[in-house]
Amino acid sequence: MGCGESLTVKKNRPVNLRLTTIRFPCTAIVSILHRASGVILFLFIPLLLWLLEKSLHSAADFAAISECFASPVSKLFLLGLVAALSFHLIAGIRHLLMDIGVGESKCAGTMSAILVFILSIIVIGLLGVWLW
Amino acid sequence: MVNNALSFTGNGLRDWIVQRITAVILALYTFFMVGYFLLTPEVNFTSWQTLFASRWVSIFTLLALGGLILHSWVGIWTILTDYVKPAALRFTIEIIVILALISYFVWGIEVIWSV
Numbered sequence: 001m002g003c004g005e006s007l008t009v010k011k012n013r014p015v016n017l018r019l020t021t022i023r024f025p026c027t028a029i030v031s032i033l034h035r036a037s038g039v040i041l042f043l044f045i046p047l048l049l050w051l052l053e054k055s056l057h058s059a060a061d062f063a064a065i066s067e068c069f070a071s072p073v074s075k076l077f078l079l080g081l082v083a084a085l086s087f088h089l090i091a092g093i094r095h096l097l098m099d100i101g102v103g104e105s106k107c108a109g110t111m112s113a114i115l116v117f118i119l120s121i122i123v124i125g126l127l128g129v130w131l132w
Numbered sequence: 133m134v135n136n137a138l139s140f141t142g143n144g145l146r147d148w149i150v151q152r153i154t155a156v157i158l159a160l161y162t163f164f165m166v167g168y169f170l171l172t173p174e175v176n177f178t179s180w181q182t183l184f185a186s187r188w189v190s191i192f193t194l195l196a197l198g199g200l201i202l203h204s205w206v207g208i209w210t211i212l213t214d215y216v217k218p219a220a221l222r223f224t225i226e227i228i229v230i231l232a233l234i235s236y237f238v239w240g241i242e243v244i245w246s247v
Contacts, residue, residue: 035211042204045236053243055177056184062177089162092155099152 030113034091037084044081075131082131083124090123091116138226139213140206151206154199161196184247197240201233 054061094112103112136142208229216222
């Protein structure tokens with residue numbers, strides 16, 4: 001903090017360079033995860049298109065894909081993808097509700113951000129049970 | 133005036149509206165697909181192909197595909213604008229993403245068409 005003393009600025013201004021002590025508000029976490037999940041979904045568009053093409057092509061290809069997704073590793077991968085979709089969708093619905101004027105206050109924003117997490121965990125859990 | 137030459141509509145408000153309209157289409161399509169998987173007793177090749185052979189499902193899928201391409205572009209553009217500062221790098225990634233999205237759109241139409 002030595003350099004602060006040589007400057008003529010207010011000396012008692014808050015300084016926090018310990019980044020690990022900074023906690024993002026949950027609204028910010030929803031925001032960044034909405035972006036991250038969106039990028040993940042974008043990156044997997046070609047895989048989904050390929051799966052759609054193969055699954056519609058022939059009964060043999062459909063069976064091959066079904067067999068492939070019977071393995072635990074690919075189920076886990078699929079769950080990751082539908083988890084990204086679920087979160088993106090739920091956080092997106094929160095966005096749309098705010099756009100039409102529902103829950104725009106700071107307090108409501110925090111509450112709905114927490115609700116997005118809770119709903120996402122429930123939906124992802126149910127999808128996991130369903131896939132297995 | 134901010135130069136938005138590569139944003140989808142070149143206008144922030146219009147991009148914003150495109151993102152909302154496509155979001156609603158994609159949400160409806162997702163609910164439709166979840167409903168199909170929940171309500172179909174056994175999803176096999178025949179039931180899966182019958183679904184996509186129906187005209188209104190083809191149209192709905194085409195709308196969702198177009199929505200997905202536009203929604204992706206507005207979202208990716210926003211993220212690139214926020215995080216990739218060097219203009220040349222951002223421009224290069226933007227061109228790659230645009231070409232990829234156009235390819236996906238053509239590919240998707242072929243898939244829907246071939247059923």
